[in-house]
Amino acid sequence: MSPRKPSTKDLTKEIIINEAHKQFITKDFHQVSMRSIAKELGCSHGAIYYHFKNKAEIFYAILGDYFSELNNILDENMNGPEDHSTKLLNVFVGYMAFGLNHQSQYELMFIMRDSEIDGLSQEAANLSYEKFAQSVQSLSNTELSISDIHSTFIALHGFVAHYRHYVKNYEEAKEAVDVHAKFLIKALKYRE
Amino acid sequence: MSPRKPSTKDLTKEIIINEAHKQFITKDFHQVSMRSIAKELGCSHGAIYYHFKNKAEIFYAILGDYFSELNNILDENMNGPEDHSTKLLNVFVGYMAFGLNHQSQYELMFIMRDSEIDGLSQEAANLSYEKFAQSVQSLSNTELSISDIHSTFIALHGFVAHYRHYVKNYEEAKEAVDVHAKFLIKALKYRE
DNA sequence: ACTAATTATTAACCACTGGTCAATAAGGAG
DNA sequence: CTCCTTATTGACCAGTGGTTAATAATTAGT
Numbered sequence: 001m002s003p004r005k006p007s008t009k010d011l012t013k014e015i016i017i018n019e020a021h022k023q024f025i026t027k028d029f030h031q032v033s034m035r036s037i038a039k040e041l042g043c044s045h046g047a048i049y050y051h052f053k054n055k056a057e058i059f060y061a062i063l064g065d066y067f068s069e070l071n072n073i074l075d076e077n078m079n080g081p082e083d084h085s086t087k088l089l090n091v092f093v094g095y096m097a098f099g100l101n102h103q104s105q106y107e108l109m110f111i112m113r114d115s116e117i118d119g120l121s122q123e124a125a126n127l128s129y130e131k132f133a134q135s136v137q138s139l140s141n142t143e144l145s146i147s148d149i150h151s152t153f154i155a156l157h158g159f160v161a162h163y164r165h166y167v168k169n170y171e172e173a174k175e176a177v178d179v180h181a182k183f184l185i186k187a188l189k190y191r192e
Numbered sequence: 193m194s195p196r197k198p199s200t201k202d203l204t205k206e207i208i209i210n211e212a213h214k215q216f217i218t219k220d221f222h223q224v225s226m227r228s229i230a231k232e233l234g235c236s237h238g239a240i241y242y243h244f245k246n247k248a249e250i251f252y253a254i255l256g257d258y259f260s261e262l263n264n265i266l267d268e269n270m271n272g273p274e275d276h277s278t279k280l281l282n283v284f285v286g287y288m289a290f291g292l293n294h295q296s297q298y299e300l301m302f303i304m305r306d307s308e309i310d311g312l313s314q315e316a317a318n319l320s321y322e323k324f325a326q327s328v329q330s331l332s333n334t335e336l337s338i339s340d341i342h343s344t345f346i347a348l349h350g351f352v353a354h355y356r357h358y359v360k361n362y363e364e365a366k367e368a369v370d371v372h373a374k375f376l377i378k379a380l381k382y383r384e
Numbered sequence: 385a386c387t388a389a390t391t392a393t394t395a396a397c398c399a400c401t402g403g404t405c406a407a408t409a410a411g412g413a414g
Numbered sequence: 415c416t417c418c419t420t421a422t423t424g425a426c427c428a429g430t431g432g433t434t435a436a437t438a439a440t441t442a443g444t
Contacts, residue, residue, distance in 0.1 A: 011421075028305075033401065046404080047422050055402065111303065113220075113357065122357070151347070151375040158350020159343075165305065165314070183343040187379030203392075226431065238433080239393050247431065 011043055013051050013061075020058045021065075028104040029059060029112065059108060060120045066105045067124040070098050071131055078135055085185070088139040092156060092181035095132070097170035099160030100177075111161060129153060136188075144188060152184050203235055205243050205253070212250050220296040221251060221304065251300060252312040258297045259316040262290050263323055270327055277377070280331040284348060284373035287324070289362040291352030292369075303353055321345060328380075336380060344376050 019040050023032045034055055038045035052058050077090040099106040108114075109121055133149045159180050167173040211233050215224045226247055230237035244250045269282040291298040300306075301313055325341045351372050359365040 030401090034403085035401080044423050045402090046424070049403070050421060107305075111353065113299075147371045148375055151372050154350040154354050154372065155343070155347035156350070157354055158346040158348070161303065161353045162346050162349055179339045180343050180346065183340055183379065186382055187375065190378055190382040222430090225429085227429085236394050237431090238395070241432070242392060 011041065011047055011051065015041065016048055016051055017058060017061050021062050024059070024062060024104055029108055029114075056114065056120065063105065063109055063121055063124065066102060066109060067121075067128055069102075070095075070109075070128055073098055074128075074131055074135055078139075084139045084141065088136065088185060088188075089181050091132070091135055091139065092152075092184055093177055095156045096159050096163075096173075096177045096180070099157075100163060100167060100170040100173055103164050103168070106160060106164070110157060140188065142191065148188055152188060155180070155184055203233065203239055203243065207233065208240055208243055209250060209253050213254050216251070216254060216296055221300055221306075248306065248312065255297065255301055255313055255316065258294060258301060259313075259320055261294075262287075262301075262320055265290055266320075266323055266327055270331075276331045276333065280328065280377060280380075281373050283324070283327055283331065284344075284376055285369055287348050288351050288355075288365075288369045288372070291349075292355060292359060292362040292365055295356050295360070298352060298356070302349060332380065334383065340380055344380060347372070347376055 016037065019037050020032060023036060023040070034045040034048055037058075038048055048058075052061075073094045074091060077087055077094050080087060080090070082090065099110075110125060132153055133146070136149050136152065137144055159177070163173050163176065170177065208229065211229050212224060215228060215232070226237040226240055229250075230240055240250075244253075265286045266283060269279055269286050272279060272282070274282065291302075302317060324345055325338070328341050328344065329336055351369070355365050355368065362369065
């Protein structure tokens with residue numbers, strides 16, 4: 001009656017996710033297929049459906065790690081030794097750098113409109129935003145309006161959404177990232 | 193040797209585009225298929241490939257109209273009787289309203305990363321941006337930096353890219369649009 | 385009017401996609 | 415040696431974009 005011990009070479013959720021993740025680094029969501037995962041794993045694509053109810057579920061599991069990474073970037077910037085205004089800049093730059101360095105993932109996290117993915121990652125996205133908003137507020141010397149913080153976030157998102165068409169990583173847009181971050185800091189600083 | 197006269201009920205580029213366009217208003221790029229177009233037109237989907245080399249080409253033809261419409265919105269706002277600062281607000285609001293009211297189209301114009309579409313609409317997108325940049329500069333009382341204008345555009349783009357997940361037209365985001373536009377005007381006004 | 389060339393269309397086909405499911409293999413428990 | 419559960423296969427479904435040989439339809443030249 002006890003469940004079968006998973007032998008080392010068995011198909012597990014973990015190794016499926018690993019393989020999907022591996023392919024997801026160089027290909028986007030639509031380019032990674034159930035069959036390409038199965039092929040690399042040496043099993044039939046039907047077998048994967050025993051472990052995951054659909055494709056979206058696999059990628060949602062992967063996205064969890066990336067939402068964590070994004071949150072970590074925020075934390076690390078917050079806990080650094082720099083002064084507030086430097087930290088604020090780093091938070092903005094960090095967000096854009098993350099988006100540009102994980103474009104396929106960012107697309108699924110914040111850009112793509114997939115009926116299945118959408119609902120799943122929306123909650124995590126909201127949490128990431130909350131964290132961002134709090135960080136920005138705590139790094140500001142003055143009381144910021146909620147809408148200003150929100151507009152700032154949207155502007156960062158816009159940068160990633162735009163530059164993904166032109167660059168393939170943060171390095172290639174370094175200067176533009178810096179300029180945009182400084183623009184937003186300027187915008188926040190200005191009191192009506 | 194002269195080409196056959198196209199009889200009224202013949203399959204033409206125009207009626208293919210019309211049908212594709214029609215479906216494109218309620219469905220997005222991936223939901224409109226060659227077969228769904230052919231079915232509605234009462235022909236085989238293969239026939240469409242005689243007139244267009246692929247699916248992207250059809251939709252690119254449609255996008256041309258939308259780029260024009262976006263440019264027109266800009267022009268109309270510029271030629272209005274309002275003072276400069278009101279016009280500037282209207283330009284920002286107009287852009288976001290366009291994006292939210294034509295979400296499927298905006299997606300293809302500025303968001304989607306399709307190997308075929310990308311290259312085709314990039315030129316038109318650049319032209320639209322140029323027009324936008326010039327308008328914003330001419331509406332400003334002071335000399336704006338190119339990067340500030342660019343950051344502003346990116347922030348507008350970010351708004352549309354973000355809110356498409358939450359609203360289905362401009363009306364539903366009216367207030368947020370206004371707030372965001374005012375944030376950007378504030379940012380532009382501020383001299384370093 | 386007949387023929388030849390051109391144009392337009394069909395339908396079968398290809399290689400994919402995500403997803404389902406009956407059959408079955410593999411292993412553990414009694 | 416059974417019974418039961420777990421895991422896996424592979425055929426199948428409906429759909430996608432795209433290709434192509436055959437052919438229908440129309441025009442041009444004689």
